[in-house]
Amino acid sequence: GEDVEQSLFLSVREGDSSVINCTYTDSSSTYLYWYKQEPGAGLQLLTYIFSNMDMKQDQRLTVLLNKKDKHLSLRIADTQTGDSAIYFCAESGYNKLIFGAGTRLAVHP
Amino acid sequence: GAVVSQHPSWVICKSGTSVKIECRSLDFQATTMFWYRQFPKQSLMLMATSNEGSKATYEQGVEKDKFLINHASLTLSTLTVTSAHPEDSSFYICSAMPTVRTGTEKLFFGSGTQLSVL
Secondary structure: OOOEEEOOEEEEEOOOOEEEEEEEOOOOOOEEEEEEEOOOOOEEEEEEEEOOOOEEEEOOEEEEEEOOOOEEEEEEOOOOHHHOEEEEEEEEEOOEEEEOOOEEEEEEO | OOOEEEEOOEEEEOOOOOEEEEEEEOOOOOOEEEEEEEOOOOOEEEEEEEEOOOOOEEOOOOOOOOEEEEEEEOOEEEEEEOOOOHHHOEEEEEEEEOOOOOOOOOOEEOOOEEEEEO
16 A cells, blocks of 8 residues: 655754655655644645656755655755754655655754 | 544535535544645645634635634634635645644644545
8 A cells, every 4th residue: 555654753963964764655656745844833845856856956955766666865964953843755646645654853963 | 543534535516615624633632733735746735724712824825715714623623615616626635733742743644635626
C-alpha cells in the first residue's frame, strides 16, 4: 500500500547542515513535497520536486530525489534556530496526498 | 495512533449548492484543526485555522463567507463550501492538532475530500 516514512527526530548545531530523509512507496507519484510545521501553526509548503527531476535547489534548501530507491531528502544549509520545526514529506498518490509522520528538527547553539 | 476521520471522501454537486465536509478526531481532542486545499497537480495550501469555540482564522485570499468553518466541539470541525461553483472543485484535507501535547505537537491528517462541482 501507500506509505511514506521518515525519521522522527533530528538534532543539529546552528550553522551546520541538516538532512531530513524520506522514503515513499508509490512510484507513480507526480510530485513530492516538503512541508514545514512551526509550533502551533498549520503546514506551510516549503518546496516540492517534480518526479522527473533529480535535484532542486532553492536558496538554502536542496531537495534530492532518487526515484529508483524511492528516496527523497531535504538538505538545509546553514541551519538556523528559526528552522526548528516539524518537516513533513508527502507524495501525491492517486487523488490524494500521503504524508509522512513528520521529522522534528531541533537546532541547538 | 491518533486517527482523523474526514467525510465524505468524495462528493459531486450541482453549481449553486452547498457542501459540508466533516473532520473528526476519533481518539483525541483537538482544539485546533486546519483546512487545506489542493488543486490538481498543485501543492497543498492552507486555507484556514479552525479554533474550537472561536472564529476561524483565514489565510489571505480565502473568502470566509464562501468557506464557512465551524468548530463547535473538541472533536469536530466542519467546512461548508457555500454556493459552490466549478472553480471550487478541488481536493480538501483537514488536519488536527491534539489538545494534550505530547511534546511532538504533530498534526494528524484526514484522508481528504474530492469535491467536483458540475
